[in-house]
Amino acid sequence: MASVSVPTEGRSRGLFRRPTATTGAWSWITTVDHKKIGILYGVTAFAFFIVGGTEALLIRLQLAQPNQEILSPSVYNEIFTMHGITMVFLVVMPLSAAFVNYLVPLMIGARDVAFPRLNAFSYWAFLFAGIFIYSSWFLGGAPNGGWFGYAPNAVLDPTRGMTFYAIGLLLAGVASMVSAVNIAVTILNMRAPGMTLFRMPVFAWMSLVVQFLLAFSLPVITVALVELLFDKRFGTHFFDSVAGGDPVLWQHLFWLFGHPEVYILVLPAMGIVSEILPVFSRKPLFGYQFVVFSGIAIGFIGFGVWVHHMYAVGLGPIANTAFGISTMIIAIPTGVKIFNWLGTMWKGDLTFPTPMLFSIGFVSMFVIGGLSGVTHSVVPSDYQQTDTYYVVAHFHYVLFGGSIFGLFAGMHFWWPKVFGRKLSEGLGKATFWTMLVGFNLTFGPMHVLGLQGMPRRIQTYPEELGLTFYNLVSTIGAFTIAVAVLVFLVNVVLTQRKPRGEDADPWDARTLEWLTTSPPPEHNFDEIPTVHALDEAWHRKYTETEDGHVLPVPAGGSGSEPAHGGGHAIHMPSPSYYPLVASLGLLFFGYGLIFSWWLAGAGAVVLLAGLYGWALEPSAE
Amino acid sequence: MQEPVAVHAFESEHEDTSTGLPNTKLAMWIFLASDVLLFGALITSYVVYRGRSVVGPYPNDVFDIPYTSVSSFVLLASSLTMVLALSSIQRGDLPRMRLWLLATALLGLTFVGGQVYEFTTFYEEGLSLTTNLFGTTFYVLTGFHGTHVAIGILMLLSVFSLSFGGQITQRDSLTVELVGLYWHFVDIVWIVIFTVVYLVPTGP
Numbered sequence A: 001m002a003s004v005s006v007p008t009e010g011r012s013r014g015l016f017r018r019p020t021a022t023t024g025a026w027s028w029i030t031t032v033d034h035k036k037i038g039i040l041y042g043v044t045a046f047a048f049f050i051v052g053g054t055e056a057l058l059i060r061l062q063l064a065q066p067n068q069e070i071l072s073p074s075v076y077n078e079i080f081t082m083h084g085i086t087m088v089f090l091v092v093m094p095l096s097a098a099f100v101n102y103l104v105p106l107m108i109g110a111r112d113v114a115f116p117r118l119n120a121f122s123y124w125a126f127l128f129a130g131i132f133i134y135s136s137w138f139l140g141g142a143p144n145g146g147w148f149g150y151a152p153n154a155v156l157d158p159t160r161g162m163t164f165y166a167i168g169l170l171l172a173g174v175a176s177m178v179s180a181v182n183i184a185v186t187i188l189n190m191r192a193p194g195m196t197l198f199r200m201p202v203f204a205w206m207s208l209v210v211q212f213l214l215a216f217s218l219p220v221i222t223v224a225l226v227e228l229l230f231d232k233r234f235g236t237h238f239f240d241s242v243a244g245g246d247p248v249l250w251q252h253l254f255w256l257f258g259h260p261e262v263y264i265l266v267l268p269a270m271g272i273v274s275e276i277l278p279v280f281s282r283k284p285l286f287g288y289q290f291v292v293f294s295g296i297a298i299g300f301i302g303f304g305v306w307v308h309h310m311y312a313v314g315l316g317p318i319a320n321t322a323f324g325i326s327t328m329i330i331a332i333p334t335g336v337k338i339f340n341w342l343g344t345m346w347k348g349d350l351t352f353p354t355p356m357l358f359s360i361g362f363v364s365m366f367v368i369g370g371l372s373g374v375t376h377s378v379v380p381s382d383y384q385q386t387d388t389y390y391v392v393a394h395f396h397y398v399l400f401g402g403s404i405f406g407l408f409a410g411m412h413f414w415w416p417k418v419f420g421r422k423l424s425e426g427l428g429k430a431t432f433w434t435m436l437v438g439f440n441l442t443f444g445p446m447h448v449l450g451l452q453g454m455p456r457r458i459q460t461y462p463e464e465l466g467l468t469f470y471n472l473v474s475t476i477g478a479f480t481i482a483v484a485v486l487v488f489l490v491n492v493v494l495t496q497r498k499p500r501g502e503d504a505d506p507w508d509a510r511t512l513e514w515l516t517t518s519p520p521p522e523h524n525f526d527e528i529p530t531v532h533a534l535d536e537a538w539h540r541k542y543t544e545t546e547d548g549h550v551l552p553v554p555a556g557g558s559g560s561e562p563a564h565g566g567g568h569a570i571h572m573p574s575p576s577y578y579p580l581v582a583s584l585g586l587l588f589f590g591y592g593l594i595f596s597w598w599l600a601g602a603g604a605v606v607l608l609a610g611l612y613g614w615a616l617e618p619s620a621e
Numbered sequence B: 001m002q003e004p005v006a007v008h009a010f011e012s013e014h015e016d017t018s019t020g021l022p023n024t025k026l027a028m029w030i031f032l033a034s035d036v037l038l039f040g041a042l043i044t045s046y047v048v049y050r051g052r053s054v055v056g057p058y059p060n061d062v063f064d065i066p067y068t069s070v071s072s073f074v075l076l077a078s079s080l081t082m083v084l085a086l087s088s089i090q091r092g093d094l095p096r097m098r099l100w101l102l103a104t105a106l107l108g109l110t111f112v113g114g115q116v117y118e119f120t121t122f123y124e125e126g127l128s129l130t131t132n133l134f135g136t137t138f139y140v141l142t143g144f145h146g147t148h149v150a151i152g153i154l155m156l157l158s159v160f161s162l163s164f165g166g167q168i169t170q171r172d173s174l175t176v177e178l179v180g181l182y183w184h185f186v187d188i189v190w191i192v193i194f195t196v197v198y199l200v201p202t203g204p
Helices: A024-029 A034-063 A073-108 A116-138 A161-189 A202-234 A247-281 A288-304 A317-345 A354-377 A379-385 A389-419 A425-451 A468-497 A536-541 A578-595 A597-616 B023-048 B065-090 B094-124 B133-165 B170-199
Strands: A542-544 A550-552
Touching: A024 A034, A034 A073, A034 A116, A034 A389, A034 A468, A073 A116, A073 A161, A073 A202, A073 A247, A073 A389, A116 A161, A116 A578, A161 A202, A161 A578, A161 B023, A202 A247, A202 A288, A202 A578, A202 B023, A202 B133, A247 A288, A247 A317, A247 A354, A247 A389, A247 B023, A288 A317, A317 A354, A317 A379, A354 A379, A354 A389, A354 A425, A379 A425, A389 A425, A389 A468, A425 A468, A536 A542, A578 A597, B023 B133, B023 B170, B065 B094, B065 B170, B094 B133, B094 B170, B133 B170
Parallel strands: none
Antiparallel strands: A542 A550
């Protein structure tokens, strides 16, 4: 490990010695290394992906035929609510966070994030939030009011489910908020020499935009959830119309967060695809600045469109029209990106390994989801579509066909960097094609079902409505997706059995992370690279002749960083127990809010003790 | 970049950052920007529900504006002592810094004490968290602010105590500056809350 030289001058004022394990379970539990934390995020999120996917399969089983009773109405409510919460907060957000954590420091030429221990804290708080929400199944019923938790239904529901929802999302919000500040500071402050903002890879840019979206949207949902929690636990009247309150306030607060959240979910995938398409087109990204500024524009406009989730509430024609227009406007920067990706591939020297296939899958599926999204911006049309399966089809094309395809592209692309082994191409392509077919079979027919009037969130449907055929197709599609995920898992298991030995740069790629070894050393780079251009790694390998031909740089001037030598004087931050302690305190506090004030008090004490131990521990052992 | 790499990854005071701002300071600014939206949403909830309570007591029945003005003045004065504490440590004058930190914390405590007294009085006059919309929105908004002040006091007292163990020295003036940023922010938020909640008339 790199931390061979132990600094002796560290002011020894910690309560305990800092943990030092570099292998084994403790090294993971106490790690503050952004790469290990990235892997933890990825593994945890994928585990939740399987759980959330199983819930989806249960939903599809229930709906495969009319008048089925596989799930009772109340269990059905719990299942679809948990499916939504899981996929949004416990899968796509943390899976994106896995990429952000692992890649951003490497891409900008940093040794770690700005606050490594806060990073560990974010992970543990997220994990505990997930466990907290899922423990509700055993502690009086899971959340059952939809991931949007509309009042007054959420308040009046007699079970504890929506209380778990409120506190669980608050805990997850703390995790995301801390991480947002951390990553934003990292990107703004920790760039390698010469890495100006406009030499950053698009993925780093999209990550930065996402952190600001998180920082400015999470406080709003925090207030909404606190109000919901107070209404449920203390009998306040925020959403109580009898006392003069207004349930619509919940909707405003929720969607003021909820719409930026959509971009929080999709922008990282857009960043991933913007990295992959140029590599396999062997061309620079077409219109880099346009892609970056479109991302920023999406970030800004994303805060001004939330009412399109609420047309049917009856806010009046002026509000609806204004938000309809802003919703149409946000399609412009999104469209700009689509054309930039097409422009990147245009006349490129294309190859089609799995990451490229998933990226092209992303672009094409996202176009479908984007177009059906534009149809929602039209108020009269949306009146017809609200609460039907058309909406379900739309957002799955965006969040599955978009985000999940992008994330799968990223997994196949960076797997050799992270684990030193390439995923099998054959199985990878099988995953892609099975998933593409399954995905379209599942969600394509939902457009038709929605336009035929099939409502969302209803446990079953009568036979006479003629909805059976497409529902059955959709169920078959869902199981096809499950097969694709299974193939991916087999691929992972087989790949991880192979010996390591991947090149630093197996794809002949363009960004800094490919300059270091695969997997990277703990300190990332033996020598921090000095950056001279966008696509720095590419420019170190290739040069352009005067007539525009690309030539490899002659030997000696090129290539990856030396794998040996130099790395020994670099000591990285020591691992720490305190992020785990503090987040455990947070978890106890969460349970205490439901079950006992003593537990809440104990949780607060543990949290505080963790924070003090954290602040006082020596910087290295 | 051979030598300073070791500190690069640490949460250190002496960093060579891309923007020139220390990491912790940038982090605090982003957090405070985010906190603006937290209070924004809380104040919005209060404003949306102004005058919509269906039963009393109403704001005019319970507010004692001269009293709250005094406690507001106390809180605002604490921003001055906070600045003096920072300027002391930047000059390396630890005893003065301790004095001003303690003064800031005491002024903050006076404010929170005043808020506790105010809440108690309101409660005795029949306004609880659950009485009406006014009680609901008022207590949650001002309670959130009071919690922010209390956390600030905890930070002030922590820095105060640590300075005796030699853990806060002139090199650590950034720590005091960060606490100060937070403290001033909480003060500014109170100006908005005081104006919106107490001073803007609710009408009949």
